[in-house]
Structure formats: C-alpha cells, structure tokens
Amino acid sequence: MEKFDKLTGVAAPLNLINIDTDMIIPKQFLKTIKRSGLGVHLFDEMRYDDDGQEIADFVLNKPQYRDAKILVAGDNFGCGSSREHAPWAIADFGIRCVIAPSFADIFYNNCFKNGILPIALPQDQVDLLMDDAARGANAILEIDLEAQTIKGPDGGTISFEIDPFRKHCLLNGLDEVGLTLQQEDKITQFEAARENAQPWL
Amino acid sequence: MTTPRTLYDKIWDAHVVVPQEDGASVIYIDRHLVHEVTSPQAFEGLRDAGRKVRRPEATLAVADHNVPTTDRAHGIADDESRIQVETLEQNCKDFGVEYLDMSDIRQGIVHVTGPEQGFTLPGATIVCGDSHTSTHGAFGALAFGIGTSEVEHVLATQTLVAAKSKNMRVNVTGDLPLGVTAKDLALAIIGEIGTAGGTGYVIEYAGDTIEKLSMEGRMTLCNLTIEGGARSGLIAPDQKTFDYVQGRPRAPKAGQWETAVKIWSGLYSDPDAHFDREITLKAEEIAPQVTWGTSPENVLPITGVVPNPADVADANRRAAMERALQYMGIEAGAPLTSLKVDRVFIGSCTNGRIEDLRAAAAIAKGRKVASHVGAMVVPGSGLVKEQAEAEGLDKIFIEAGFEWREPGCSMCLAMNADKLKPGERCASTSNRNFEGRQGRGGRTHLVSPGMAVAAAVSGHLADVRDYQ
Ligand code: SF4
Numbered sequence: 001m002e003k004f005d006k007l008t009g010v011a012a013p014l015n016l017i018n019i020d021t022d023m024i025i026p027k028q029f030l031k032t033i034k035r036s037g038l039g040v041h042l043f044d045e046m047r048y049d050d051d052g053q054e055i056a057d058f059v060l061n062k063p064q065y066r067d068a069k070i071l072v073a074g075d076n077f078g079c080g081s082s083r084e085h086a087p088w089a090i091a092d093f094g095i096r097c098v099i100a101p102s103f104a105d106i107f108y109n110n111c112f113k114n115g116i117l118p119i120a121l122p123q124d125q126v127d128l129l130m131d132d133a134a135r136g137a138n139a140i141l142e143i144d145l146e147a148q149t150i151k152g153p154d155g156g157t158i159s160f161e162i163d164p165f166r167k168h169c170l171l172n173g174l175d176e177v178g179l180t181l182q183q184e185d186k187i188t189q190f191e192a193a194r195e196n197a198q199p200w201l
Numbered sequence: 202m203t204t205p206r207t208l209y210d211k212i213w214d215a216h217v218v219v220p221q222e223d224g225a226s227v228i229y230i231d232r233h234l235v236h237e238v239t240s241p242q243a244f245e246g247l248r249d250a251g252r253k254v255r256r257p258e259a260t261l262a263v264a265d266h267n268v269p270t271t272d273r274a275h276g277i278a279d280d281e282s283r284i285q286v287e288t289l290e291q292n293c294k295d296f297g298v299e300y301l302d303m304s305d306i307r308q309g310i311v312h313v314t315g316p317e318q319g320f321t322l323p324g325a326t327i328v329c330g331d332s333h334t335s336t337h338g339a340f341g342a343l344a345f346g347i348g349t350s351e352v353e354h355v356l357a358t359q360t361l362v363a364a365k366s367k368n369m370r371v372n373v374t375g376d377l378p379l380g381v382t383a384k385d386l387a388l389a390i391i392g393e394i395g396t397a398g399g400t401g402y403v404i405e406y407a408g409d410t411i412e413k414l415s416m417e418g419r420m421t422l423c424n425l426t427i428e429g430g431a432r433s434g435l436i437a438p439d440q441k442t443f444d445y446v447q448g449r450p451r452a453p454k455a456g457q458w459e460t461a462v463k464i465w466s467g468l469y470s471d472p473d474a475h476f477d478r479e480i481t482l483k484a485e486e487i488a489p490q491v492t493w494g495t496s497p498e499n500v501l502p503i504t505g506v507v508p509n510p511a512d513v514a515d516a517n518r519r520a521a522m523e524r525a526l527q528y529m530g531i532e533a534g535a536p537l538t539s540l541k542v543d544r545v546f547i548g549s550c551t552n553g554r555i556e557d558l559r560a561a562a563a564i565a566k567g568r569k570v571a572s573h574v575g576a577m578v579v580p581g582s583g584l585v586k587e588q589a590e591a592e593g594l595d596k597i598f599i600e601a602g603f604e605w606r607e608p609g610c611s612m613c614l615a616m617n618a619d620k621l622k623p624g625e626r627c628a629s630t631s632n633r634n635f636e637g638r639q640g641r642g643g644r645t646h647l648v649s650p651g652m653a654v655a656a657a658v659s660g661h662l663a664d665v666r667d668y669q
Contacts, residue, residue, distance in 0.1 A: 017521050018396060018496050022635040027616045031267065031281035033241035033288050045637050050623070074517055076397040079430065079496075080635060082332040083239065084348035105366075105400055105432050106332055106346055113350035163364065165224045176350075177250070180358045183219050183227060187255075187360055190218045190229055200453035200461055201231045201259075201325060 002115035003173035007096050007143045009069025012059050013133035017074035021107065024078070024086040038085055039092030060093070064136035070143070072126065072133045073100045077118075078107025087114040097143055099150070101126050112166050115173065117145060119160045128152070145171060205471035207368045208435050209403045212343040212468070216326050218360055225362045230355050231325040232342075234311045235262040235298065237289040238616070239330030243353035244292040255359040257297040261320050264289055264303060265310045266616050270579050270606035273303050282617065296356075309582020309608045312336040312424065312550035316416075317584055319449025323438040323465040328355055333550050333632065335426040339419035340446070341438035341468045343403070346427065367477040369402040369431065370470070373410035375484040380666040382560065383418035384552060384630070384649035386410070386482075387425035388490035392500040393480065399431025402478065405470060406436050410484040416445040417556040424551045425632055428497040437469040489665050491537055492634045492647040494525035499634070501537065503652065503664045509533035528636055529644050530624065537662050540646070544627040545576035545657040546639070547603075549613035552630035552650050553581025555588050561650035562594040564658075564668050570602035571660030577604040577619070579611040603657070615640045628656035 029041045047058050054061045060068065071090070077100040078086060087110045090098065097117045111118040121129075132152050133139045142151040145167060150158045169176065180187075194201060206214070219227035240262070247254070254260060267282035277283035286303070293300035301308045307318065312333055315321045321337045327344035328334060330352040337344035351361055371390055391398075404426055406419075414422065419436050426434030443462055446452045453461040488502035499522075501508070507526065510533065513519040526533065531540060547553075547561050558580065570576045578598050580586035586608055589595055595605045612619040613631040621627055621643025630653050631638075634645040646662060655663040 015517070015520075016524070017517050020496075020633075020635045022633070022638050026637055026641070027614050030238050030616065031279075031285050033245070033285060035242050045641060050641075074521075076400070076430070079396055080332065080633065082330055082334075082346035082348055084242075084330075084350060087348075102397055102400060104397070104430065106348060110348035110350065113348060163224055165221075165362075176362060177246075177252070177354050177357045180227060180354065180360055180362060184358075186218050186227070187229070187358060191359075194229070198461070198464065200457050201322070 001113065001173045001175065004096065004115050004117050004170040005145055007069060008140060010065060010067060010137060011070035011072050011129065011133040011139045011141045012065040012068035013130050014059055014071055014073045015130055018076045018079055019073055020080035021078060021083050021086045022080055025083065025089040030083060030085050035088050036092060038089035039094065042089040042093045067094065069095055070097045070099065070141050071095050072129050073098060075101045077103050079104040082106045084110045084113070087111050087116050091116055099126060099129055112170060113176070115170065117143065117170060119150070121158065121160060125158050205473040205475070207470040207474040207476065208341065208405055208437055208468055209343065209368055210474070212324055212326065213365055215324070225364050227360050228363055229326065229360055230328050231259060232320055232322070232327040233260045233355050234315050234320070234327070234329035234334070235260060235352070236266060236311050236329070236331060237264045237285045238266045239349050240292065240352055241285065241288045242349050243330070243356060244296065246353040247296070247356055252357045254296040254298060254356045259359065260298045260356070261315065261318070262289060262293050262298050263301040263308055263311055263314050266610045266614065268303050268609040269617055270609050270611045270619060273607060279618070306583040306587060309585065310550045310553060310610055313553060313581035313585065316340065316420065317449065317582060319446055319452030322446065322452070323442060324468050328361065332427045333424050335432065335434050336420050336424040336550055338423040338426065338434040339416060339436050340442055341436060341465065343433055343435065345432040366403045366432070367401055368475065369399060369404045369478040370476045371404055371406050372408040372479065372481040373406065373484055374408045374481070375410060377410060377484045377487065380489055380651060380669055381487050382649045382651065383414055383421040385487055385490040386484070387422045388492065388497065388500045388647065389487045390482065391425065391429045391497050392490070393482065394429050396428060396496050396498040397430045399426065399429040402431045403433045403435060404429070404431045406434060407470070411436055412439065415556060416441055417554045420554065421551055428632055438465050489649065489652050491652065491662055493529065493531065493537060494522065495528055495634055495636050496525070497632070497634060497647060499525060503537055503662065505537055507531050507533050507535045507537065538664065539661065540626065541661045542574060542628050542656050543625040544621060545574055545653050546579070546612045546627055546629040546631065547577070547650055547653050548579030548581065548611055549631035550581065551632045553579060553585065555585050557630065557650040558585065558589045558594050559592070561654045562597045564651050564654040564665065565601040565603065566597050568601055568658040570657045574657050574660055576602065576657040577606055579606045580608045582608045601658070612639050614638060628653045628662060
C-alpha cells in the first residue's frame with residue numbers, strides 16, 4: 001500500500017450530504033476483476049451525461065479541479081454498499097484525502113486499506129474548508145498526518161483525530177495481512193480451543 | 202460479580218484473539234460468505250502474495266449479483282458479467298472453497314443461501330464483502346459487511362483487525378397492525394434515527410414485537426440495519442431460531458446439537474447491561490411505509506404527502522431534499538398514493554424469501570397487474586423458488602400478470618439485464634433507493650411485498666390495507 005505522510009494539493013468542494021457508493025461508482029463498473037482504472041468512472045452519473053460527454057459544471061470537470069487531490073464533502077459520505085471500488089476509484093482519480101463531517105463505517109475502513117486518509121471534522125470546520133475549496137486552483141490545503149493538521153490557504157490550521165493504529169499503518173504503508181500473520185500462533189491456539197468447545201464451528 | 206454485558210459484548214469477547222485496550226483487536230471470523238463482485242481482487246491478492254485460504258471449510262461462495270434471472274441454459278450473455286462469475290468459480294477451485302454454481306438448486310442471494318444452508322449460526326461471527334451481511338444478525342450472530350481488502354484478510358488469516366462498536370438498543374413493543382410488516386418496521390426505525398443514526402453502533406433489536414417476528418421477518422429487519430448506518434443488527438436467539446436452524450445441512454448434528462443450544466441459550470443482553478443509546482417504538486403506531494426520495498431515511502407512511510423543502514430549516518438537508526424531489530420527478534404536497542408506477546420489483550435479500558412471496562401472493566390472488574405496469578417476482582434462491590412452486594405461488598403471480606424469474610439479486614442493483622429505464626418509477630421490495638440504483642435515472646420507492654403488489658394492481662403507490 002502507498003504510504004501517506006504529507007499531502008499538498010487542490011481541494012474540490014462537493015457540498016452534498018449522503019453521497020452514497022452508487023454515486024461514487026455506479027454498479028456497471030463493478031464488473032471488473034481488477035483494482036485499477038476506475039478513476040475515469042468516479043462519480044460517473046454526476047460527471048457525464050447520457051451520451052458520455054462531460055457535464056461542464058460538475059466540480060471535477062472544471063479546469064481548476066481536474067487535478068484535485070482532496071475532496072471536501074457533506075455529512076455521511078460513503079454510505080451504502082461495501083464496494084471497495086469506491087475508494088479504488090477515488091484513489092485512481094488522484095484523490096488521497098476526503099474531508100467530511102462524518103463517514104459511513106465500511107467506507108471509512110476501506111479508505112485506510114487504499115492509502116486514502118478520511119478526515120471527520122465538526123460541521124463548522126468543514127464549512128470553512130468548503131469555502132476554501134470553493135476558491136478553485138487557489139484552494140491549496142496542506143495535510144500533515146504525523147502532526148494531524150490541515151493548513152488552509154490563509155495559513156489557519158485545523159487539527160484532526162485519527163485512531164493510532166490506522167495512522168501507523170497509513171504512515172508506513174503496512175500490509176495488514178502480513179502484520180496479522182505475525183500473530184499466527186495466537187490464531188492457531190484460538191482455533192484449537194474452539195475446536196474443542198464448539199466443534200461445529 | 203461480573204459486569205453485565207450486552208449480547209454484542211458477549212459475542213465480541215468470545216472472538217477476541219489478540220486483545221487491544223483502545224483501538225484495533227484481532228477478532229476471529231467463524232463464517233465467510235463470498236460472491237463474485239467483491240472477491241476477485243482479494244483472491245488475486247492471495248495469489249500475488251503466495252498465500253492460501255486458511256479455512257476453506259469456513260468459506261462458502263455463490264454467484265448472485267450478475268446472474269441472469271431468465272433461462273440460464275445458455276449461460277451469461279454479458280461478457281464482463283460472465284468473466285466475473287467464471288473468475289469466482291476458478292478461484293474457488295484453485296483455493297478449495299465450496300462454490301454453488303448457477304445451476305445448483307441451492308444457488309441464491311448470499312444472504313438467503315447462508316441461513317438456508319445452516320451456514321449462519323447463533324453466536325458466530327459472519328462476514329461477507331457485502332453490506333447487507335447484517336441480515337444474519339437475525340440469528341444472534343455478529344454479522345457485518347467488509348471491503349475487498351478485508352475479504353482478502355479473512356481468507357488469509359480467518360481474522361479481522363477491528364475496533365469495537367458502541368451498543369445501541371432499539372426496543373419495539375406491541376403488535377404490528379394488519380398489513381404492517383418487518384419491512385415497514387425497519388423503514389420506520391430508519392425514518393426515526395436517520396441513515397447515519399446507527400453509524401459506529403451495533404444495534405440490538407428487542408421487545409415483544411421482535412420476539413413475535415418470524416425468523417424471516419427478523420432477517421428483513423436486520424438486513425435493513427445497514428441503511429440506518431449500523432454495520433450489524435442483532436436479535437437474541439430463541440426457540441424460533443433453534444427450530445429454524447435444526448436439521449439444515451451445515452447445522453450442528455445430533456450429539457453436538459444439545460451442546461450448541463446450551464451455549465446459544467446464553468446469548469442475550471444481561472438485564473443491567475449498558476447501552477450507549479436506546480430508543481423505543483410502539484408497534485401499534487406504525488403504518489405501511491414508503492420512501493419518497495433517494496435515501497432510505499426519506500420515508501413516510503403511505504397516507505402521507507410528498508414533503509416540502511421549504512419546511513426544512515437546515516440548508517444542507519433542504520438542498521438534499523430539493524435534489525431528491527427533482528430526481529424523483531415529484532412535487533411537494535402530492536399525496537404519495539397519487540404517484541403512478543411503471544414497474545414493480547419483488548425480491549432481493551430484504552424481501553425475497555418464502556414468507557415474502559406468500560404475503561405478496563395473498564394480495565395478488567385473483568387480481569391483475571395494471572396494464573401500464575411491468576411487474577416481476579425474483580425468488581431469493583433456488584430453494585425459495587422450488588418451495589413457492591410447490592405451493593402454487595408461481596401460478597398466482599403469473600395469472601395476475603407478474604413475470605416469474607430465476608433467483609438472484611436482479612433489479613435490486615441492476616447489474617444484470619434487469620433494470621429501470623431513465624425516468625421509470627418503481628415500487629420495489631429492495632433496500633436502496635439511491636439515485637441510479639435500479640438503473641440510470643430510475644426512480645425507486647421502497648415498500649413491503651404486499652405494498653408492492655398493491656402498487657402493481659392499482660398502477661400507483663397504494664395502501665395495502667385497502668387490498669386485504
Ligand atoms: S439483493 Fe441487493 S442488497 Fe442484497 S446482496 Fe443482492 S444486490 Fe446486495
């Protein structure tokens with residue numbers, strides 16, 4: 001997994017609540033058996049019209065946001081399905097950080113497995129960043145995961161919370177399966193005890 | 202004296218392999234369901250790293266999302282869908298996982314198949330790369346959806362690294378009125394707490410209304426838990442649960458059965474257990490529900506009218522409501538029963554079980570689908586279909602003008618050929634009314650099976666109580 005330590009880039013505002021996984025990546029793109037290549041389909045139904053042409057006023061189609069690395073969005077971002085295609089599409093587009101007042105649990109988890117940092121902040125702070133993001137190419141945010149801070153274009157700094165284990169994994173780009181397998185003897189012990197007590201499992 | 206624990210606490214404690222005070226513990230996963238959409242990249246990850254599936258016997262795979270619901274003799278016409286299903290089959294062969302193929306009578310939607318096979322058991326931890334895994338909580342199992350990276354993690358290690366959620370209890374008391382089902386109850390709860398109301402929680406459903414629900418009703422309720430934001434719903438197992446499980450192919454056999462029931466009988470929340478949040482609903486006050494917008498929390502009794510954004514104080518919520526009304530092509534103030542439907546879909550992991558089909562057939566019997574409506578019934582599994590046909594339900598549906606299809610996810614998410622056309626309005630027994638969910642531009646109204654039939658025969662959203 002790609003490491004995440006510092007990120008500086010344009011933030012795109014997407015001021016909608018309940019952005020669900022069907023909006024992030026509609027089901028016709030879930031038929032892939034690969035992880036890559038989903039970026040062009042990110043937000044497909046908002047981004048393209050019925051003929052596949054770009055809709056000019058959708059934020060990621062505007063020239064100043066085409067290379068956005070950060071997304072600022074409304075409450076309950078990523079609700080809906082467990083599809084990891086959602087963070088795959090976001091990362092493949094080039095966005096490595098999503099900021100919102102809250103996230104759906106499964107989506108939030110999935111971000112960390114793909115080198116994306118989801119940051120939950122109180123509504124008033126998201127509103128401020130949303131205003132910053134509305135300034136187009138001047139909306140450069142600086143995110144420092146180690147220090148847990150976001151620096152805005154006017155120099156103001158906001159702190160954010162993150163679970164220490166997830167932070168550690170992101171900072172070091174760790175392979176979680178490998179980490180867990182270091183505890184294999186404990187898993188084996190657990191299984192042996194279980195086999196004894198509840199053999200039907 | 203030991204601290205009183207909730208049902209969730211008890212199941213969690215029994216599965217901790219490597220404890221961690223704050224943050225992420227390693228927890229053991231007893232059962233893993235796999236389907237074709239969220240697993241190919243996980244198997245690929247195993248292959249790339251030279252890893253094996255740790256416990257193939259604790260893993261069960263079935264293709265459901267992409268399969269056609271029409272005649273399957275010629276396979277899957279769509280190339281990408283076919284490749285995805287074939288990839289699952291090959292992966293199962295390579296890694297020694299049991300796979301129920303399209304022609305197997307047991308094939309169906311994972312969340313219908315798991316319980317039918319007795320793969321779903323009380324007290325177990327159950328995961329699947331699918332958010333509606335919450336369904337299995339109806340058995341008192343801790344069941345939740347995971348992403349593909351976690352699917353890979355479970356395949357390789359039979360564990361997950363997870364932080365414990367908070368405890369919420371939803372108490373429901375009294376009798377559900379005639380025509381009001383578990384689906385209506387679930388939608389009413391989501392209307393109450395909102396789609397993010399359960400975020401960060403595991404929800405336990407309790408109270409005499411829940412005890413009186415059948416196992417299938419409990420599955421419908423737990424299924425919709427994720428639409429309220431909680432990854433898992435739970436119901437304490439009781440005699441009904443044990444009766445449902447006993448004798449199923451993968452249930453504990455005689456000799457082990459008694460021990461299992463003894464252990465399962467301890468799965469309930471202790472009287473003084475602490476819940477971080479608790480809400481109470483009265484069953485008598487719930488009417489048949491229907492969603493009007495593009496989020497499951499946009500729900501009202503069928504007797505209501507389309508709400509007015511002008512009445513909403515919060516700017517973000519008002520904007521969301523305006524967008525939803527525009528997408529749905531409806532006007533504030535219109536009675537919900539005035540909305541004409543073009544399509545009706547009965548099926549999905551929410552409402553595709555035998556009781557759902559019986560309830561739908563009871564309303565459909567002797568009636569006709571309105572001439573402008575296309576209506577279909579898609580059983581949740583091959584076994585549900587077989588049972589329905591044995592009871593003659595298929596004939597009732599066909600005579601009434603419904604299409605009778607092969608099992609699968611179908612128009613719940615429209616990954617196969619079953620989908621809405623832009624602008625089409627559908628009364629659907631599924632679980633998500635998101636923009637584009639049932640087809641680009643399609644307009645979904647979530648309802649119970651009886652309500653779906655009432656809409657089909659009247660040609661508009663309708664109150665099932667007028668058709669009883
Ligand atoms: S029926 Fe619908 S919600 Fe259920 S598993 Fe299939 S696609 Fe998902």
